[in-house]
Amino acid sequence: MDAFYASAEQASKPSLRGKAVIVGGLGPRGVVATASYEARRFGVHSAMPMGQARRLAPNAAYLVPRFGLYREISDQVMGLLRELSPLVEPLSLDEAFVDLEAGGVAWDAASAEAVGRRLRTDIRAVTGLTGSVGLAASKMLAKIASEEAKPDGLWLIEPGTERALLAEKSVRILPGVGPATGDHLRRAGINTVGEIAEAGEDELVRLLGKAHGGHLYTMALAVDERPVVAERETKSVSVEDTFDVDIHDRVRVRLEVDRLAERCVQRLRGGGHSGRTVVLKVRRYDFSTLTRSETLRGPTDDPGVVREAAARLLESVDTTGGVRLLGVGVSGLADYTQEDLFAQAAAAAAAAGSSEGEPEVAEEEVGAEVVPSGDGDVEEEAAERRWHAGHDVRHAEFGPGWVQGSGVGRVTVRFETPGSEPGRVRTFRVDDPALSASEPLPLVGERDEVRAGGGAGSPAAG
DNA sequence: TCTGGGGTCCTGGGCCAC
DNA sequence: TCTGGTGGCCCAGGACCC
Numbered sequence: 001m002d003a004f005y006a007s008a009e010q011a012s013k014p015s016l017r018g019k020a021v022i023v024g025g026l027g028p029r030g031v032v033a034t035a036s037y038e039a040r041r042f043g044v045h046s047a048m049p050m051g052q053a054r055r056l057a058p059n060a061a062y063l064v065p066r067f068g069l070y071r072e073i074s075d076q077v078m079g080l081l082r083e084l085s086p087l088v089e090p091l092s093l094d095e096a097f098v099d100l101e102a103g104g105v106a107w108d109a110a111s112a113e114a115v116g117r118r119l120r121t122d123i124r125a126v127t128g129l130t131g132s133v134g135l136a137a138s139k140m141l142a143k144i145a146s147e148e149a150k151p152d153g154l155w156l157i158e159p160g161t162e163r164a165l166l167a168e169k170s171v172r173i174l175p176g177v178g179p180a181t182g183d184h185l186r187r188a189g190i191n192t193v194g195e196i197a198e199a200g201e202d203e204l205v206r207l208l209g210k211a212h213g214g215h216l217y218t219m220a221l222a223v224d225e226r227p228v229v230a231e232r233e234t235k236s237v238s239v240e241d242t243f244d245v246d247i248h249d250r251v252r253v254r255l256e257v258d259r260l261a262e263r264c265v266q267r268l269r270g271g272g273h274s275g276r277t278v279v280l281k282v283r284r285y286d287f288s289t290l291t292r293s294e295t296l297r298g299p300t301d302d303p304g305v306v307r308e309a310a311a312r313l314l315e316s317v318d319t320t321g322g323v324r325l326l327g328v329g330v331s332g333l334a335d336y337t338q339e340d341l342f343a344q345a346a347a348a349a350a351a352a353g354s355s356e357g358e359p360e361v362a363e364e365e366v367g368a369e370v371v372p373s374g375d376g377d378v379e380e381e382a383a384e385r386r387w388h389a390g391h392d393v394r395h396a397e398f399g400p401g402w403v404q405g406s407g408v409g410r411v412t413v414r415f416e417t418p419g420s421e422p423g424r425v426r427t428f429r430v431d432d433p434a435l436s437a438s439e440p441l442p443l444v445g446e447r448d449e450v451r452a453g454g455g456a457g458s459p460a461a462g
Numbered sequence: 463t464c465t466g467g468g469g470t471c472c473t474g475g476g477c478c479a480c
Numbered sequence: 481t482c483t484g485g486t487g488g489c490c491c492a493g494g495a496c497c498c
Binding site: 024025027028029030031032033047048049050051052054055176209210211212234235236237238239240241242287325327329 | 468
């Protein structure tokens with residue numbers, strides 16, 4: 001999908017169509033998740049600090065992501081892809097590989113192109129958004145082709161032309177070559193994919209190690225045998241938070257770690273997992289990042305066990321100077337839980353060893369702070385009263401709209417819907433009882449929605 | 463106003479068992 | 481009994497991707 005989050009916002013907000021739209025974290029330490037093509041003309045791009053984006057494009061619309069909406073659109077698109085082949089490998093919400101051969105179609109350029117064109121039409125009809133299609137004989141080449149096709153295009157790499165096509169491209173076009181590897185290669189005098197092929201496998205392995213070097217060499221020869229894998233097992237689950245202001249207070253740090261552990265376990269359980277290794281991540285005031293991990297005797301999905309492990313790991317970290325980010329993760333996932341949780345907890349307590357204090361008591365004290373039933377409700381209400389830029393609202397009198405901005409006790413709402421003309425703006429008090437948060441409206445109206453044609457036999461690629 | 467969040471994979475050192 | 485090689489696990493960090 002092209003500039004996916006920004007495009008989805010433009011589709012749902014008529015007044016933003018054709019305008020610079022930037023989606024990302026709006027806090028003091030936010031970064032750009034997606035910039036519309038109009039915003040990219042100002043030099044704004046993904047992963048750019050939001051402050052820099054605001055300097056480059058001060059008049060752009062700045063919105064916080066609405067993952068619920070994006071997920072719905074993503075599900076629709078993935079559904080279309082699965083009509084083409086049983087082998088669909090999602091890479092993210094807006095990108096996937098499709099194995100056409102598994103869809104029962106022999107490779108030939110003309111029919112693949114026809115299917116690609118129809119897929120793009122179907123995506124447009126079902127979601128109202130544009131997507132780009134890359135067609136090629138392998139995942140790496142299909143990915144490169146889809147990048148070439150953007151925005152709103154289709155690109156096919158003819159079998160037999162791959163090496164010539166890659167030879168002149170920068171090494172950065174290969175998957176797995178980021179800034180660090182790119183620099184490393186450049187220092188060795190290797191700038192293009194063709195130069196990787198010329199350098200030879202031994203040299204690549206010498207420069208980058210066995211796995212990375214060997215892999216990159218075969219990629220440079222346009223050889224990529226990786227299959228499209230429909231079902232990927234999750235290997236780890238983690239949550240992390242960057243704080244608007246560095247945290248110095250050790251008690252507060254501990255409290256945040258407890259909260260993160262709690263959230264992490266919720267996600268873990270939500271996915272039906274348990275895990276054996278608990279990982280604590282700390283990014284300090286100077287952006288230096290360190291991780292500490294502890295492997296338990298058996299997998300757990302017990303919030304108390306994860307919380308205690310994370311707290312033990314925190315003990316070994318010097319947070320003097322301040323903490324910018326904290327994260328808690330669980331890896332070594334299993335789909336079962338250690339039955340003897342009491343033994344697990346006892347083992348953890350024993351590992352804490354001679355240190356003073358009763359782990360169970362500490363756990364309960366912390367638990368009382370983390371999930372207070374009363375305070376939780378208050379917090380939820382407070383969160384509801386925060387009006388996030390870009391989020392949907394409904395006014396009792398004026399109907400559906402979205403938050404254009406808020407501050408100093410006021411919230412500005414633009415009243416328009418995906419199918420309407422650009423709407424008018426009105427300002428309300430933040431506690432106006434007539435105003436409430438609402439769910440995103442479908443981008444394509446029920447009556448407009450066109451059923452995607454075709455069956456499982458249709459070929460296409462991603 | 464410098465640098466998010468959720469992942470995967472690889473490397474290399476330390477340690478331990480055989 | 482000592483030594484060395486090997487392989488596996490654990491842990492920390494780095495790089496990369498979307």
